[in-house]
Amino acid sequence: MADNNKITPQNEDYSRWYLDVIREAELAEDSPVRGSMVIRPYGYALWEAIQSGLDRRFKATGHVNAYFPLFIPKSFLQKETEHIEGFSPELAVVTIGGGNTLEEPLVVRPTSETIIGHHYAKWIQSYRDLPLLINQWANVVRWEMRTRPFLRTMEFLWQEGHTAHATEKEAREETLRMLDVYVDFAENDAAIPVIKGVKSDREKFAGAVDSYTIEGMMGNGWALQMGTSHYLGTKFAQAFNVSFLDQNNVTQLCHTTSWGISTRMVGAVIMAHGDDRGLRLPPALAPIQVVIVPIWRKEAERGPVLEIADHVHASLRDEGMRVKVDRRDDQTPGFKFNDWEMRGVPIRIEIGPKDVQQQSAVLARRDRPGKEGKNFGVPLAGVAQETRTLLHSIQENLRHQALQKRTDNTHRVTSYTAFQDVLREQGGFLHVHWAGTTQDEERIQKETKATLRCLPMENAKEEGQCVLTGKRTNQTAIFARAY
Amino acid sequence: MADNNKITPQNEDYSRWYLDVIREAELAEDSPVRGSMVIRPYGYALWEAIQSGLDRRFKATGHVNAYFPLFIPKSFLQKETEHIEGFSPELAVVTIGGGNTLEEPLVVRPTSETIIGHHYAKWIQSYRDLPLLINQWANVVRWEMRTRPFLRTMEFLWQEGHTAHATEKEAREETLRMLDVYVDFAENDAAIPVIKGVKSDREKFAGAVDSYTIEGMMGNGWALQMGTSHYLGTKFAQAFNVSFLDQNNVTQLCHTTSWGISTRMVGAVIMAHGDDRGLRLPPALAPIQVVIVPIWRKEAERGPVLEIADHVHASLRDEGMRVKVDRRDDQTPGFKFNDWEMRGVPIRIEIGPKDVQQQSAVLARRDRPGKEGKNFGVPLAGVAQETRTLLHSIQENLRHQALQKRTDNTHRVTSYTAFQDVLREQGGFLHVHWAGTTQDEERIQKETKATLRCLPMENAKEEGQCVLTGKRTNQTAIFARAY
Numbered sequence: 020m021a022d023n024n025k026i027t028p029q030n031e032d033y034s035r036w037y038l039d040v041i042r043e044a045e046l047a048e049d050s051p052v053r054g055s056m057v058i059r060p061y062g063y064a065l066w067e068a069i070q071s072g073l074d075r076r077f078k079a080t081g082h083v084n085a086y087f088p089l090f091i092p093k094s095f096l097q098k099e100t101e102h103i104e105g106f107s108p109e110l111a112v113v114t115i116g117g118g119n120t121l122e123e124p125l126v127v128r129p130t131s132e133t134i135i136g137h138h139y140a141k142w143i144q145s146y147r148d149l150p151l152l153i154n155q156w157a158n159v160v161r162w163e164m165r166t167r168p169f170l171r172t173m174e175f176l177w178q179e180g181h182t183a184h185a186t187e188k189e190a191r192e193e194t195l196r197m198l199d200v201y202v203d204f205a206e207n208d209a210a211i212p213v214i215k216g217v218k219s220d221r222e223k224f225a226g227a228v229d230s231y232t233i234e235g236m237m238g239n240g241w242a243l244q245m246g247t248s249h250y251l252g253t254k255f256a257q258a259f260n261v262s263f264l265d266q267n268n269v270t271q272l273c274h275t276t277s278w279g280i281s282t283r284m285v286g287a288v289i290m291a292h293g294d295d296r297g298l299r300l301p302p303a304l305a306p307i308q309v310v311i312v313p314i315w316r317k318e319a320e321r322g323p324v325l326e327i328a329d330h331v332h333a334s335l336r337d338e339g340m341r342v343k344v345d346r347r348d349d350q351t352p353g354f355k356f357n358d359w360e361m362r363g364v365p366i367r368i369e370i371g372p373k374d375v376q377q378q379s380a381v382l383a384r385r386d387r388p389g390k391e392g393k394n395f396g397v398p399l400a401g402v403a404q405e406t407r408t409l410l411h412s413i414q415e416n417l418r419h420q421a422l423q424k425r426t427d428n429t430h431r432v433t434s435y436t437a438f439q440d441v442l443r444e445q446g447g448f449l450h451v452h453w454a455g456t457t458q459d460e461e462r463i464q465k466e467t468k469a470t471l472r473c474l475p476m477e478n479a480k481e482e483g484q485c486v487l488t489g490k491r492t493n494q495t496a497i498f499a500r501a502y
Numbered sequence: 503m504a505d506n507n508k509i510t511p512q513n514e515d516y517s518r519w520y521l522d523v524i525r526e527a528e529l530a531e532d533s534p535v536r537g538s539m540v541i542r543p544y545g546y547a548l549w550e551a552i553q554s555g556l557d558r559r560f561k562a563t564g565h566v567n568a569y570f571p572l573f574i575p576k577s578f579l580q581k582e583t584e585h586i587e588g589f590s591p592e593l594a595v596v597t598i599g600g601g602n603t604l605e606e607p608l609v610v611r612p613t614s615e616t617i618i619g620h621h622y623a624k625w626i627q628s629y630r631d632l633p634l635l636i637n638q639w640a641n642v643v644r645w646e647m648r649t650r651p652f653l654r655t656m657e658f659l660w661q662e663g664h665t666a667h668a669t670e671k672e673a674r675e676e677t678l679r680m681l682d683v684y685v686d687f688a689e690n691d692a693a694i695p696v697i698k699g700v701k702s703d704r705e706k707f708a709g710a711v712d713s714y715t716i717e718g719m720m721g722n723g724w725a726l727q728m729g730t731s732h733y734l735g736t737k738f739a740q741a742f743n744v745s746f747l748d749q750n751n752v753t754q755l756c757h758t759t760s761w762g763i764s765t766r767m768v769g770a771v772i773m774a775h776g777d778d779r780g781l782r783l784p785p786a787l788a789p790i791q792v793v794i795v796p797i798w799r800k801e802a803e804r805g806p807v808l809e810i811a812d813h814v815h816a817s818l819r820d821e822g823m824r825v826k827v828d829r830r831d832d833q834t835p836g837f838k839f840n841d842w843e844m845r846g847v848p849i850r851i852e853i854g855p856k857d858v859q860q861q862s863a864v865l866a867r868r869d870r871p872g873k874e875g876k877n878f879g880v881p882l883a884g885v886a887q888e889t890r891t892l893l894h895s896i897q898e899n900l901r902h903q904a905l906q907k908r909t910d911n912t913h914r915v916t917s918y919t920a921f922q923d924v925l926r927e928q929g930g931f932l933h934v935h936w937a938g939t940t941q942d943e944e945r946i947q948k949e950t951k952a953t954l955r956c957l958p959m960e961n962a963k964e965e966g967q968c969v970l971t972g973k974r975t976n977q978t979a980i981f982a983r984a985y
Contacts, residue, residue, distance in 0.1 A: 117645030
């Protein structure tokens, strides 16, 4: 049951706020196996909306889905040196099957480049078989020590795209195309503006030539890596002999890519938009876009009020909106208002006896608290139209607010002293000139806990001095505390 | 590449036919881990259509989706005695995580009653929390010795519904409601008529009070269990203390159900409808419902033919049909005809130079071979309408043919001698009066390889003599060879 006092205010303790919202909104809960979680129906509905928004975009860009096995022979992971080095500490290993000890232990997939490489080698013979554009929706397991629901769990759900191409050029184009698909989804569906960039060597995917990322700013100014897209070169193709005969009958190695977004995205939506009252869900992803709360005191009022509520419900539903009537008769309207606010439903429609008389309704938007966000006396005939307009406006406003917040909390600094001061006093993203090494990144993390989120792709690259080394460079970087 | 000679005729070797079709239509292939498979894009698209047909029905009957962990502490499975006895020989066990030996081994879920029971115990406090109606789409692992793609694999994909209720009556109603949802899906989407029935004690789910099943007849007369729905009584509720305070403030145990359909359903669709040319897919599930094959000889014909093909493509797509133009220029029309027939596409539209002249097209249906199934000179303006009608007719015809086949191959026998003769000489389903024991079932399986598929629910129960024991009974049973 909802009780806003059960949610710790964000500036009192942001981490507790996050866990409180997840518990109170019934998004997820810990499972008895350490580090893994149950995704409860409301949280899963959010994931279904994310899946649907992504899957539609993947198919529109020519990809198809397939499914590869959960278990991978350990020897497969060892075929690509950097890959096994990166994933080795995180593996869950099946050693017993059907009561017997296995001859070769099976790894529970932490990602699927290796098993997919094995099969692509069979499917690809000729340049005519390329490009091969496949995505998989699956669960993966990485044995994480410090977990946090949605953001980092031992098992998580994700999609992993794996493509093979005839040339480096095509593979690099695909890598960036899918990064742009992620940007489009993040900004238009999740209403979270993101920074596109390249990962530094230190942060890139184990086995990638280049890793690209979209980084979003959360409510506390920290960064969250929301999706990645990797150009893998011919590394996995070499390890698994994924090759083809080109138009001149010459054998060539394929250039491959992989790209993924996970249930982490649910955490991003919670943290990018949530406030002290709880969730604020972007209409494009909200499992319930509109909740109708009928209000009556006398029993005689109940019937007419519910009749109008049902009528409005049907008219919105017929227009394709996700709408629900809260019929609970053991809860007060006030309780229901708080409850649905906490669950982040974008619009509440109140219908009481006065509205029955006037054939009207009250519309309240989640993103504007109090009377300012209320629209009184909307004629019933206009409710559907008004609701649709409002949903659009809320979607825009959430993105606008998130962008404003990111702009306000992104700081240009030119000295390492300023870097440390600003990070300590204000937090947020530090946008700096950068010509440092992996060791320099390690030093900064040790001294400030900030990591290099990415080398942004979209900024004008005027020359400046590296914030740490003082070297002249036209490359910039975003540093931030990150999940 | 398609080559119908690569498909063994059904009556030469049905098992080889099945594997040939799966390979040639690129539905799935073996993975290097014994018993597990890769579901290739065309096979996965079929599964996506199955998921969508089921998920829509689950939501329409008030269910929501959630996600529970892949790993279950081994001690959980041991809490329900029959459950662990049934599943113990089939478990895959993780003993190493993050490089360390685990204190308690983790079982890779073979099914999720136990972990879900654990969480339901927390979520359910009062009668107001009931019924709880949740479904999960997931992968599960059962260490099978003899595997066959889709029909029995070590890892498979499925949905498992898990519901909790206040009373036995409500839980039993739910069990049968979901069985009916399965019947509706099987008959209307998969075009496979099924027999609803109760499983005998020997065949029921480990831990169930009663297991219900839908059984379909495959092309060789064998039975396939296509979905099951279980009334679990209070067994799991007791093991995990899933209880609630009723309206009189008395603590009561919940009555629970579970029900599932898996990637087996893909195998059912292959075997119930396929013929010697390959797949025949019901339009409701076909990833491609209509393929357009443009035909030209001279280069000058190519442009006009493709223009019409694209026009037809757009008009069908705009009406929501799943349609594809086969633009390959390295294959002959004849090759393409065979290829798409083998892949089971319900309708082929041929457009050649003559059709351009006459502004018409040729429609060929997969379920009626040769000229008989061809519709010549359909005016372009009427193609969309005609295609829609034809898809409907093919869906009906496939179901009709499957029903006819089942009727023709279901035999009433009244003596065990006749039972054995008919099974040996004709195969199919044997519908008999039955008052036998588990030992009697074992004897029949040993002597004939047939198993008791179910005790049908829908037959009039006139009295007769048990086919084995001669006892008077009004209960009947279906016996058959089964996958």
